[in-house]
Amino acid sequence: MTPLAHDIARLPDLPARAALPALLDALREGSRAVFEAPPGAGKTTLVPPALLGQPWALGRIVMLQPRRVAARAAAERIAALLGEAPGARVGWRIRGETRIGPDCRIEVVTEGILTRMLQDDPEMSGVSAIIFDEIHERSLNADLGLALALEAQEALREDLRIITMSATLEGARLAQAMGGAARIRAEGRMFPVETRWLERPWRRPDRRGPRFEEAAAELILRALSEERGSALVFLPGAAEIARVERLLAPRLPADALVRPLHGAMPFARQRAALEPAPEGRRKVVLATSVAETSLTIEGVRIVVDAGRARRARFDPASGMSRLVTEPVSRAEAEQRRGRAGRLEPGVCYRMWTRGEEGALPAQPPAEILEADLTALALELALWGAEPEQLRFIDQPPAPALAEARALLRALEALDAEGRPTEHGRRLARLPAHPRLGHMILRAAEAGEDAEAAAELAALLEERDPLPPGAPCDLTLRIEALRGARDHGADPARLNAPRQAARRLMRAAGLRAGARPSAGRRPAPEPHAVGRLAARAYPDRVAMRRPPPPGGAAPGAPVRHLMVSGKGAALPADDSLAAAPFLAVADADGDPREARIRRAAPLTRADIEELFADRIEERRICAWSPRERAVRARIRRMLGAVALDDRRWSDAPPEALAAAMAEGVRQLGLQALPWSAAARRLRARVRYAAAAGAALPDWSDEGLLATLDDWLTPHLQGLRRAEDLQRLDLARVLEQALDWNAREALERLAPAHFVTPAGTRAPIDYDREPPAIAVRLQELFGLDAHPSVGGGRVRLTVDLLSPAGRPVQTTGDLPGFWRSSYADVRKDMRGRYPRHPWPEDPLSAPPTRRAKPRGSG
Structure with missing residues (x-):
């Protein structure tokens, strides 16, 4: 065997080798380093063996590689450098495969493996250094592993060395995130x-x-x-x-x-x-x-x-x-x-x-900014730290983290205080997303087909073995996996989920059932698969929506509503199109309406049994924009899905009135019966309020904001938009004013002007200034211009002929008598000879009548 290459001069002459002395010096003086080297410089191959033989490197060197392919390749390359086969002093640990011997000094591991090592033994006993290779890829698990390793180093292992290696990430930012790590730069020697x-x-x-x-x-x-x-x-x-x-x-x-x-x-x-x-x-x-x-x-x-x-x-x-x-x-x-x-x-x-x-x-x-954080949230709960307490390069987004924790509570992995449950601890040890681990464990506890659950989990984490365009039914995939029917599956794509299912069974401590001699096993019933999927995706249980009025267009997708409140659609020709309920395991995530890719059917009985503790009875009085009416219903709800919907026959009148008021808000004030009297009263109030009176705000916004105060009490017994026409709106508005408001209104904005003839002329406050329309003869003898507001505001006066047609508009009635009246008199005498047209209107008595026939 070639000795371990702690003498860096014996390492291959790759560009990174020149920077190794500076790296080793930094690690003698400190415990953290950022090693920057361009692509192809040889950092992956050279750094791990260079650390061996250092006085502080008496234990193993663990190097993290983001991908399984790269982890194997790196371990094989380093082992070849040392002149030996992988598995002796250099080996790897990746999901589903371990090649580590008893004398191993360099372990190349993938991300989930490193996280588990840190959680199981925060001191990292027997480990001298952790290398985070390709940190610039910013995978979520690498960011988590680095944050956990840095805290373990600070709290438990000051002698533990932590090295990050990057080809493109800004070294200064990374060194700062690590709390002031040394930076070493290797120059490249890449060919042009x-x-x-x-x-x-x-x-x-x-x-x-x-x-x-x-x-x-x-x-x-x-x-x-x-x-x-x-x-x-x-x-x-x-x-x-x-x-x-x-x-x-x-x-x-x-x-x-x-x-x-x-x-x-x-x-x-x-x-x-x-x-x-x-x-x-x-x-x-x-x-x-x-x-x-x-x-x-x-x-x-x-x-x-x-x-x-x-x-x-x-x-x-x-x-x-x-x-x-x-x-x-x-x-x-x-x-x-x-x-x-x-x-x-x-x-x-x-x-x-x-x-x-x-x-x-x-x-x-960075993946941590955009990925599903469910597994991260579980690992943080097990570590016992909030993310802001750890040295993350980028903090996980609060909304995504909150959503992840809510899901973990639904999966019973966290308690109400956010602490991990025993179930949550078991989930963290399974090499699967917490959703899928929950499905396997709960299926086993319920005596269901746990092996099918493991197979389903493996199928969902691997590429779909069926060809594009295949039906969405998950049962078909399990049939293909078990060899019952192939459904056009790619045989090469079935090996990985089969192996993954066996790993999941072992990790969960479960035993597979007996295999028939022919090697083909029947798949579980579709509804049994649906039950399994619903355990993993309780927020994606979906109910088929009713077709639109007039029916759906030919070939239109079948639309569903999920428990989460999101919509999802299934092709009309899919084998699951007729199923009233689905457990959706895979959808494309379109924010408007997700396209269902893999699902399984459910029965109402399945839902009632699985989610009995989550189903709520809700009594709902609500306005239906579609029907333009109040609907009072009693619904049994699982999230946004109504499992049962019946009429609430004895709904309280006040609840019905409140729903009707919401209908008015949606329809707008124009839906109310605005009689002339109601419009005049509203205009008076708005005019007086503008003049400084303590009166309510009767603008559109003000009336809508206070709807419950002035309108809702009068809506009892009304259920539909057409019923609003039965309201006496002027009376409703008048009752909204108390005695003080009415007094101020009469003082500043009276409803009528009383003419000298005793008639009451309504004042139009929608005009500026307010106006009245009066027959000219009814104002004979009036030598002061009509006004409101204690004489401060002169009214506009529309003078009318005996037939009620406009004759003249004036803002100065005394001036009119003195000037324009004579011309009006000449014109009007010929048209209306039976009506009085005195030469001196100020001395004539006002009248509403014509002269008797035959009088001069």
Whole structure:
């Protein structure tokens, strides 16, 4: 065996080696360091063995790798450097696979493994250093692991060394987040890489042009025709990889072969993508972002970057994550570009223009800011700390964390005070999301098919084995997994969930049932699968909505309402379209209406049994905008879903009146019967209030704000919008005024002006100034202009003919008598000879009558 390489001069001459003395000095003097090195500098390979042999490094070196593929590859590479097989002094621990020997000194682990190590033993006994590799990827578990490790170091292990290694993250910010860590920078020695951009965008602004995969395939073929060597192509996901592979197959050069690479592939196929191409051939590796860092792919000198990355975005309001495909950041693009210059000068083809590059974000978003925080919230509860007490690079968003804690309480993982329950502690030990762990454990306790629960959990955490467009029914997937019926499933995609299901059973301490000799097991009944899914997703139990009036359009999706209050839709031709209730396990997270991808049917009896303690009887009096009426119902509710809905025949009158008032608020004041008397009274109040009187605000806003005070008591017995027309609104408004208000109203804004003839002329307060309309003869003898407000405000007077037609408008009645009256008299005498038209109107008696026939 080659001795452990604590003599750094014996390590390979990679660019990072020159910075190792500075790193070791920093770790002798302190306990925290940030090691910055560009892509391909060799930091993953060199740093772990360089730490061994240091006086403080008597225990193991644990290195965190974000991805399983990279963890295996890094351990194999370090072991090969030491001249030995993996599993002796260098090994790995990843989900479902451990290769660690009794003499192991360097462990490469994935994120969930490190979190569990810290939770089980906060002192990290026997560990001398923890290395967080590729910290710039900002995965949620890496951020959590770093925060927990830093607190463990401060509280329990001052001698524990913590090193973060980054290719692109700003080192100063990271060092500050770590509480003042030393920064060491390794210069790169990458071979030159020529960057070639598109001359014009592959898709025009009107979105016309080739499909994404077609454009990517064309760029790959161009690169292969222009350059020698193997190519590494970055695509957003496995589906795009498969489509590009199909497009390339008939057009590849004779010397080229395609090798897909993504995390869901079996390890043997991943290894084939990493190994050198056969003699005389070159590889085209179609990879997801798994190949951005820590992996060395032999022979690559061409990179084709399609410029897209797939990320999970979590919506706390809906409780669902959705995958979004978006442009890469400049940091990711630089990482990808660097893969072309690791072994020799290379070329990077970018599927965007140089001008488009400026619009790319600088860094990818931190997962902690956008992901589902349920598992994080459980780990924090187990650790016994609030997030602000820990050194997170970015604090988790409060709304998402609150939603996660609410879900954990619903899953019985946290008590009312937010402390972990024993059930929660068991959930944390299962290698699955808390939802799925809860499903497995509770199914086992209830005597249900726990093995089916483990299989369902594995299927939901792995890629869907059925082809695109397959029905949504989860039972079909379990049938395919058990070999009962294949339903078009990809056999290669069934191995991973089968293995994962067995791991979950072991972790939960459960035993699988006996296998029939033929190896094919029947799947559970669909409703039994629905019960399991409902345990995991209680907020996504969904009820089919009734069709709209007139029926749904042909082919329209079947719409559902989930317990959370969010809408979801299922294709009309899906096998579950007729099910009245569903347990939705997977939906696309669209904020308007999620598209259901995987679900199982439920019965009402299942729901009643599973959620008996959550079903509430609600008595509801509410206004229905659709029916323009008050609906009084008694409903048994599970969240937003009404399991039962019947008429509330003896609803209290005051509740009905309050609902009717809400209807008025929604319909607006124009729905009320505004008689002329009601309009005049309202105008008087508004006028007097503007003049300084202590009167209520009868603007639209004021009346709506005080609806319950002046209108609601008069709404008893009214149920529909049409019933409002029965109101005497003037009387209702008048009763809203107390004695003082009425007195002020009469003083400042009287309803009428009493003419000399004794008639009462209504005053119109909607005009400015207020106005009256009076027959001219009724004002004979009046030598003072009509006014209100104690004489302070002169009224506008519309003088009318005996037939009630306007003759003249005046704001100075005495002046009218002296001037314009004579002209009016000449005109009116001929038209209305039977009416008096005296030469001196001030001395004439006012009258409402015409002269008797035959009188002069």
